[in-house]
Amino acid sequence: MNGLRLEDLWLGTLGAVVSYLIIEVILLLTLLVSIRLLVTRRKIGYFSITLSLFILMAQHYQLIYFELTHSTSDLAFYWAILLKLLSFLLVNLGVYQLYNPTRLRDGIVFLLCFAVTALFSLSYWYIPDWLQGSSEQIRLLRPLGIELFLFLIIFVSFLLVNPRIGQNIKYQLMLTLYFCTHVIHMANSYVFDGVQSVLTKLEQIIPMVLYIVLFLFIFERVIELMQAIYNSSIRDGLTQLYNRKYFYNRVRQHIEGRINVSVLFSDIDNFKKLNDTKGHHMGDQVLKQVANILKEETDQIGICGRYGGEEMVVLVTDTETDASKLAERIRARIEAETIVTVSMGLSRYSKNVTADELIKQADEAMYKAKTSGKNKVVAC
Structure with a gap:
């Protein structure tokens, strides 16, 4: 009995089986991620991918079965x-x-694609009289219509799906790899x-x-969802500013430091x-405008x-920035660029002050600005 050679793991039946088993492992990992997303998110897209x-x-x-048995019936090959x-x-x-949300129009388009695919698949069993030949020629001709139809589906996917999704580069790469695989398959077979x-x-x-790219596509979707969940937990939904809890924690961290x-x-x-x-x-529009001005002026x-x-509120973390000048600049921009004005209070860190006290001092200074004419900056 001959020993197992390294090239056997690359070529021949064993090489093909090893390759397909590696693909199965990749697909299994992708499937586990997809099932997890389906269970937690309950979105129809994850059901389709799963x-x-x-x-x-x-x-x-x-x-793998075909490689091991070296025999395929017409029915097995059709399936x-x-x-x-x-x-x-x-x-x-x-x-x-x-x-994308599942709309009626989109559903009709995809159902039509499935229906046309089902009809084309039946061409496997119908060989016109003028194409009759030897059994080997018939074997090659049976799947030809379906193989050519697959090129059409790839083109339609580029045309209809690609412009309407995120992660376009990964999706384009997947379609390109699929196209190349199918071209190689057609050349090798015919x-x-x-x-x-x-x-x-x-x-x-x-x-x-x-399938590695497909795994990365789905895994990146997991990361996107985790980022979205995290952002929603620390940001205000309307203004996209940080929420009160997150802001307070950041003030506390800086005070402790x-x-x-x-x-x-x-x-x-x-x-x-x-x-x-x-x-x-x-009112909501004004809140967004004021928030945008704050974000622009405090960037970095x-x-x-x-x-x-x-x-x-604003936490000025850059020790080189003059907070009073920053506050006045913000106040002036809001007055000039929106239909409202703001009253602002300013407090500065001092030894032994706590986060609560620092925020409270700024709040009290703002109240003084509010009760002494509004549209001004008051430092405590």
Whole structure:
């Protein structure tokens, strides 16, 4: 009995089985992530991707079976190519659904694609009389219509799905790899009759890269969701400023580090009257405008937060920045660029002061500005 050679793991039946098993492992990891997302997010896109991954795993188990038995019936080969089509359609459907709400029009388009795919798949069983030939020629002709139809689906995916999703680069790479794999498969099957070992190996290796990219695509979606959840926990939904809890924790961290910081406490003047006379929509617009000015003026020198209602705060972390000049600049911009004014209070770090006391001092200074004419900055 001959010993196992290294090239056996690369070429021939054993090489093909090893390649398909590696693909199965990649698909299994992707499936586990997809199932986790489906359970936690309950979004239809994850269901479509999960179903497609099950089909892909079944398809590659079937390919392993073909390699080990060296025999394929017409029915088994038909199911193999049908699974290939269905998995591709479901992956693209799932990717689209991750970034878009499921609308009736989109549903009709995808149902139409599935229906047309089902009709084209039936061409496997119909060979026109004028194309009759030897049994080997018939074997090659049976899947030709479906194989060519797959090129059309790839093109439609580029045209319809790609412009409407995130992670476009990864998605384009997946489609390109899939296209290259299919071109190599067509060349190897219909030009070289499957005897080119290099092309056969490329048919096995490129899908590995393809499914790694798919795994990264789904894993990055997990990261996007985690970032979105984290951001929603620390930011105000309307203004996108940090919320009160996060802002307070940052002030406390700087105070504990004995950093010479300052706190600006601002309150929009006559905001209730604005809401009563011009409506809450206008009030929301003003809050966003004021928040944007705060973010622009404190970029890289501090952080901004919404403390509650129309109250917004700034932690000036850059010790080289003159906090009083910054506060006056913010006040002047709000007066010039919006329909409201703000009263602002300023407090500076001093020895033994706590975070609560520093914020309270700025709040009291703001109250003095509010009760002594408004639209001004008062330092404690």
